[in-house]
Amino acid sequence: MDTTQPAPAAAAGDSQLPFDATLLFKALQYQLLVAVDYCYALQPGQCLWLEVFGDVTVPGVSQTEVKLYTDKLTDSHTNLWNTLKNWLHENFDRASYQSLILLTTQEFGAQTLLKGWNEKSPSERLEVLETIFAAAQAAKKAAKPTSKDYDSDAAKPSKAQSLQQYVMATERRADLMDVLERMRITTGADSLELRLEKFVTSNLKIIRPSKCQRFIDDLLGFMSSTELVQKGWKVTYEAFTNKLTELTKLHMKHPTTFPPVDVAVLKKSIDIEQIKPKLFARKIVEIGGEHQLKRAALHRLVAETTISDLYADGELFKTDVDRYLNNHLERHLYGRESAMLDCSGIYCTTQLKTQSMKFYLDQHATDVEQFCGLESTMTEFRNGIYHMLADDVSGDKDEEFHWRLWNE
Known part of the structure; x- marks a missing residue:
């Protein structure tokens, strides 16, 4: 996973800082989205690994x-040569994969010899790399400084040249052919x-439009959860399927279960002075x-x-x-009228308020009737309906909603 996208322009009045890490997070999100696509294609019993064997790996199938x-x-881009170097690592089991894939948002350069790569045979791919390597070596030799103006730093190979020398070393030729085949x-x-x-x-047609981003x-x-990362960043077919099922049930169109509500966020928006x-x-x-005001305001919200x-x-x-x-x-x-009968003969204001408060609490604690047939309708929602009515x-x-158990 990597990126060299230009940093976004600074907002008006802001100076650009040299340590903006936004692009790193975008690159991670991109890698996760690629991994999600692979997860959709997993078969029962299969799994996917992130970062452990490379960016995105399906054991026995592909490493991307x-x-x-x-x-x-x-021809000389480090994305190509660094990827080849990674696949040539002595601990990388190339033979266990059907495909080794370099997936990039880049387009081929206008003059690159890499065009048509996927249609070439392994030997033809090797010829392409040898041609590129030979041209780079010739250019390096031609650019060698004279003894008069010799600069040791300038004579050092570039990163791309170092990578090419590693990949094209004769002692790695057999391993390189294993890579090129796949x-x-x-x-x-x-x-x-x-x-x-x-x-x-493609995937969220059955999800409510307002919940697509949440999905x-x-x-x-889930894909980047601490639990998965700590266990080796392995995503199984079963775990991914279970997560999709859970999220679909929560956010699907025509839901059967009461939709989730971020109560903590709503609670932060409450201002008691504005509510009173x-x-x-x-x-x-x-x-x-x-x-009870803050809780009542939250339930109403x-x-x-x-x-x-x-x-x-x-x-x-x-x-x-x-x-x-x-x-x-x-x-x-009806409940209030019944409770008022129990208060017959009570004239003490304090006692009437106490009985009214008890009625208030009892009403809030009763069993919840499903809202539009939605399973697990929240108690907070039903109580919020009371406060909307109030x-x-x-x-x-005669139809006014009151908590008090006395008439004015």
């Missing part, structure tokens, strides 16, 4: 080196942005429940966010929400 670059793949070069691979776009189009982030998070003037908050304060997301994805209609709201309003009205101004006094 992944390059996120913008310049051209030329080697393929994939140039012009999709960019990071295009690969992401195609992934959504991708969660999947890449709201009608639902005043009704809680009315019974002495000031300490959970309900509103969930409903808004499902509306946006076309998974919910107003009639569905109205039905759920009306059911809970009716149950609440915030509604009803034109019918």
